[in-house]
Amino acid sequence: MMLQVNHLFKSYQTGKVTYPVLKDVCFEVNKGEFVGIMGASGSGKTTMLNCISCFLPFDKGEIRLKGTQLSQLNEGQIAKVRNEQLGFVFQDFMLLDGLTVFENVCVPKVIKNEPYKPMEKKARELLKMFGIEHIADKFPAEISGGQKQRVAVARSLMNDPLLILADEPTGNLDSRSSEAVIQAFIEAKEQLGATTLMVTHDTFSASYCDRVIMMKDGSVHSELVNHGDRKAFLEDLLNVLRELNGGDDHDVA
Numbered sequence: 001m002m003l004q005v006n007h008l009f010k011s012y013q014t015g016k017v018t019y020p021v022l023k024d025v026c027f028e029v030n031k032g033e034f035v036g037i038m039g040a041s042g043s044g045k046t047t048m049l050n051c052i053s054c055f056l057p058f059d060k061g062e063i064r065l066k067g068t069q070l071s072q073l074n075e076g077q078i079a080k081v082r083n084e085q086l087g088f089v090f091q092d093f094m095l096l097d098g099l100t101v102f103e104n105v106c107v108p109k110v111i112k113n114e115p116y117k118p119m120e121k122k123a124r125e126l127l128k129m130f131g132i133e134h135i136a137d138k139f140p141a142e143i144s145g146g147q148k149q150r151v152a153v154a155r156s157l158m159n160d161p162l163l164i165l166a167d168e169p170t171g172n173l174d175s176r177s178s179e180a181v182i183q184a185f186i187e188a189k190e191q192l193g194a195t196t197l198m199v200t201h202d203t204f205s206a207s208y209c210d211r212v213i214m215m216k217d218g219s220v221h222s223e224l225v226n227h228g229d230r231k232a233f234l235e236d237l238l239n240v241l242r243e244l245n246g247g248d249d250h251d252v253a
């Protein structure tokens, strides 16, 4: 088991008012799985991802990454988990404008002070895997959104993380670029055995997942499994989103 979220509770405090956001969330992610998280706006998806990222403390429950309970780590250990065991992909790419594509991909290893040769080899392999080796020397301003996000996926894999956390990775992309980014996650899974947890509103992107966890009002409403027929899975997802009323079922492709 790569990730276990057990009976997670989280509330926000605004003045004297406590606002519960996560209410007894339980789910698991296996090694090599590509898992989506969907649910209406405000159902707590980003909050949950931020708890798993160790960016937010939670009230109760536990989060285990390959067996290690995250809330028991100290600051130094958390920093190490974030850089070496988790990979991050954000909606707005978060590339460094002053660095080339190649240099951006190298950042997680530069932070670790690793030697250049193996770092270069790894970066070139990842760029090749995602079909972006020809833009290695370009700057972020010179490439498309879909290319930027594939660079971000390559960067997230530099340290062979246990888990990639992706928050709306296709949120700023058109459907063709979205598909290229989703293919990058699938390549990472098939060629490197990568494990990905992706929050998305995009049903089309989610239909490529092995499994989708549907959140409702701070709890897991249901889990849907992709049995291999993507179109049938897309229909399943749309049906549950309709049932959850207010679900985002407008992104169908």
Ligand SMILES: Nc1ncnc2c1ncn2[C@@H]1O[C@H](COP(=O)(O)OP(=O)(O)OP(=O)(O)O)[C@@H](O)[C@H]1O
Binding pocket: 012, 013, 014, 019, 021, 039, 040, 041, 042, 043, 044, 045, 046, 047, 048
């Ligand atoms: N820092 C904060 N302080 C107080 N309330 C917050 C804070 N962050 C989020 N919330 C509230 O918690 C709830 C869950 O927010 P969250 O962003 O986790 O939902 P979400 O499912 O990711 O939504 P979306 O799909 O719109 O991104 C919302 O009602 C939000 O207003």
